[in-house]
């Protein structure tokens with residue numbers, strides 16, 4: 001038995017280092033690597049039994065061809081040769097009849113390693129197909145932060161040990177940022193305070209000294225009122241604001257409008273709590289705002305993040321180690337040249353842009369639009385994760401659409417495939433990783449052979465390219481060759497490595513990059529941009545979210561026991577998570593005669609979804625929350641929460657607005 005170093009491949013800010021025991025064909029045990037610079041041995045419970053997922057009896061092991069109605073999940077096995085010939089035959093026909101814009105590649109965050117996540121781009125660039133706009137997660141947050149800070153790295157979580165006050169602004173860190181919790185918990189034991197700003201406080205309430213519950217999508221009002229108080233009471237760092245920002249003088253003139261009384265009427269947080277929070281924030285020397293992504297998934301999400309980011313500059317917090325805003329990208333890279341993977345140079349025509357959040361719309365076609373005839377899905381489960389589930393299922397059910405799904409399990413999306421291709425796990429492939437929440441980079445080589453007839457994303461795109469007749473040398477290499485090319489042509493983040501770090505990358509494992517300089521403002525103006533000339537609204541202001549015509553606001557939040565729709569194969573995690581619940585406030589439940597544990601239906605103009613009610617005072621009034629993504633077989637009426645999500649986009653960043661929907665709820669009959 002040998003122990004190898006590996007890296008967690010999932011969409012989580014950390015890319016934890018793993019120690020993996022193997023006998024050469026199977027993985028026997030997985031644990032956190034104590035020597036890993038980021039996770040220091042602490043991994044979540046999901047990955048502690050990773051081998052159970054890898055060797056799950058439910059894995060798809062062979063290429064499959066549909067035999068029954070779309071969506072029913074009836075398939076027979078076919079050879080790889082047959083599967084590849086069928087796919088490229090359909091592609092060639094679609095290109096001939098409708099042009100390459102009739103082919104839509106679709107992927108998101110199933111695997112986050114750099115080659116296997118992105119390698120399909122090279123083939124679809126060569127083909128000139130549609131281009132997917134990949135804004136399913138936190139693009140409004142990215143756009144809002146970038147407007148103010150450019151590409152300046154955010155506060156590095158490794159600095160949180162120096163912070164003396166914490167605002168956890170809409171993040172269930174225990175589930176989604178476990179490794180950033182330790183310093184905060186320690187600081188709290190030493191008397192430092194943690195304030196949580198949430199719509200649904202859940203498990204983080206136990207780690208906070210004070211919880212502010214607010215109406216969804218109104219955080220911008222709270223941030224504005226805090227800045228109003230800071231200026232009113234002379235608590236802002238005027239010198240910092242004048243020397244390090246642009247637009248402060250004009251912005252300051254607008255702040256008189258945003259009184260705490262006004263904010264209370266918008267976000268529901270009492271005046272005195274707003275004033276106290278502003279004072280406490282100003283009294284701290286190195287306060288950290290830890291920002292989740294939830295409040296950016298609204299029609300006003302980009303503006304909300306702009307305002308919170310500007311607030312983080314108001315008291316000069318960024319001057320101190322531990323002060324500033326954490327939860328965006330801390331920088332440190334780029335480490336490798338992505339273009340060597342995605343090969344934009346192979347594209348000879350601009351493809352039609354399709355926003356990932358509007359898959360249903362794209363599949364339903366429209367007047368004058370080229371119909372999507374071929375859909376190629378990998379590393380994503382849109383039936384469970386993308387807005388307008390019922391619209392997506394209708395689109396996938398179209399007999400004229402040819403769908404390929406490259407998957408490890410029979411997901412709700414795979415059930416609609418014409419061809420399913422069996423995919424691999426991270427330990428069955430070689431790749432490199434860069435964490436999006438830390439300054440780190442790592443390499444993990446293949447440990448065991450892929451079981452059955454499973455193939456990696458890279459292997460499949462090479463086979464498909466060959467069958468399309470593309471002779472580019474790019475598609476004739478192994479993934480290890482491509483990985484060596486990436487490492488042999490390092491970018492800025494890998495150029496000054498120590499011998500020890502070189503050796504780590506050679507053998508496998510994560511290296512930690514130095515702290516980025518958070519006061520070297522990497523913006524077009526060279527300053528923090530309160531005013532941003534590139535925006536429609538040059539000066540930030542309060543914007544309303546999309547909202548809707550139903551009385552309850554619905555938010556969809558991650559679960560501790562799953563990662564989006566990953567880990568649904570793990571019985572113990574699924575059992576621990578329990579039924580598909582809808583969290584609701586006691587007053588809202590009482591108004592509807594609903595008791596804890598009742599079967600209920602949430603509905604709006606898009607659809608109806610069956611849930612079990614969980615009545616809790618930890619949620620704001622008039623808000624309901626659905627925790628985690630489920631399988632349709634776990635749902636009372638086979639619909640999932642995203643059957644209630646519209647396809648509307650955010651103000652900037654073209655992002656999902658999956659938290660910005662309204663519903664009403666009734667007892668199920």
Ligand SMILES: Nc1nc2c(c(=O)[nH]1)N[C@H]1C(S)=C(S)[C@@H](COP(=O)(O)OP(=O)(O)OC[C@H]3O[C@@H](n4cnc5c(=O)[nH]c(N)nc54)[C@H](O)[C@@H]3O)O[C@H]1N2
Nearest residue numbers: 170171172176197216217292293294295558560562563564
């Ligand atoms: N265990 C686990 N870990 C995960 C994931 C998972 O599914 N499970 N998902 C991974 C992915 S893809 C991502 S993007 C990341 C991070 O994902 P995030 O989306 O940042 O997840 P959370 O940390 O739960 O933060 C979202 C929080 O925002 C709150 N919220 C919603 N709307 C509002 C609002 O208007 N205002 C305020 N103040 N709060 C609001 C929700 O109640 C929720 O607690 O996590 C990753 N890690």
Ligand SMILES: Nc1nc2c(c(=O)[nH]1)N[C@H]1C(S)=C(S)[C@@H](COP(=O)(O)OP(=O)(O)OC[C@H]3O[C@@H](n4cnc5c(=O)[nH]c(N)nc54)[C@H](O)[C@@H]3O)O[C@H]1N2
Nearest residue numbers: 108109110111137378379380381385406423556564565566
């Ligand atoms: N209701 C609700 N909806 C959400 C969210 C939520 O919290 N609640 N979260 C949102 C967020 S933040 C995100 S990022 C998105 C994520 O949405 P998606 O990117 O669709 O992620 P998953 O639903 O986890 O599906 C990933 C699929 O990739 C497969 N996979 C994993 N590794 C590989 C591989 O190496 N090769 C191939 N071919 N497949 C692989 C997995 O088996 C899994 O079925 O969902 C969004 N949608």
Ligand code: SF4
Nearest residue numbers: 008012015016044047
């Ligand atoms: S899912 Fe996140 S916390 Fe769990 S091991 Fe992977 S990177 Fe670490």
Ligand SMILES: [Mo]
Nearest residue numbers: 011136137138
């Ligand atoms: Mo995400």
